Amino acid sequence: MTAALAVETRKLIAARVVRTATVLLVVGVAIMTGALTAAADAGNEQILAKLGDLAGEHGWARLLGVAAQVTAAAGLLTFGVTLAWVVGREFADGTISGLFALPVPRASIAAAKQVVFLAWTVAVAFLLIVAVAIVGLVMGYGRPDGQALAGLARLFTLTALSGLLATPAAWVATLGRGMLAGIATTITMITVAQVLVVAGSGAWLPVAAPALWAIEPTAVSAPQLALVALIPLVFGLLAMQSWARLQLDR
Secondary structure (H helix, E strand, C coil): CHHHHHHHHHHHHHCHHHHHHHHHHHHHHHHHHHHHHHHHHCCCHHHHHHHHHHHHCCHHHHHHHHHHHHHHHHHHHHHHHHHHHHHHHHHHCCCHHHHCCCCCCHHHHHHHHHHHHHHHHHHHHHHHHHHHHHHHHHCCCCCCCHHHHHHHHHHHHHHHHHHHHCCHHHHHHHHCCCHHHHHHHHHHHHHHHHHHHHHCCHHHCCCCHHHHHHHCHHHCCHHHHHHHHHHHHHHHHHHHHHHHCCCCCC
16 A cells, blocks of 8 residues: 555656646636635626625625635536546556556555545645635735634635545546546536535535535534545445456456
């Protein structure tokens, strides 16, 4: 497992796709959050109408609420696509055959891929809250108070949990022998979450609960938020099992 972690870490650090995903998510969320908040502060009625309850907020509260909304979709999409690539590239590049010759169990390789990926999501979460905090300072909101710091902490947690929620992409990419199946799964998860949130039952859906909690902590109970842990546990184990049972059928 140690060897697998070392190799997967080097592969992730050297991957241009991962570096690009990091920049796009962090910078993209910061820019979109700043632009939407600035438009709302200027009294743009169309933007205010789309913000819902956040339209009545001001300063850090509005900024962090907008950041949570943007991150909820952009984070899961970015992490899901990246994880699908991390796993699916072995099939697309034809390197999966060489893994059968290694003394490291394939289940350990799958576990290492997911552990390194999750460590990357935590790093991205930290960079994202730093970027959003800089946006708030540039917009003249002053130093974050206690509530703003709590909002930044929730945004960090939301981003990290989005990485955990992307775990099904690893399993489906394995079953589909490529990246596209994992990417399609991620898009489906986002779509289902949005539908259930509109229907009013999103708090019980692990994919939607973190975003609802980040925007309004009282809207999601502790048991509902705890269900998020089932996603990486179940689908992470399924991915490992699928890798353990892989056969050279191509």
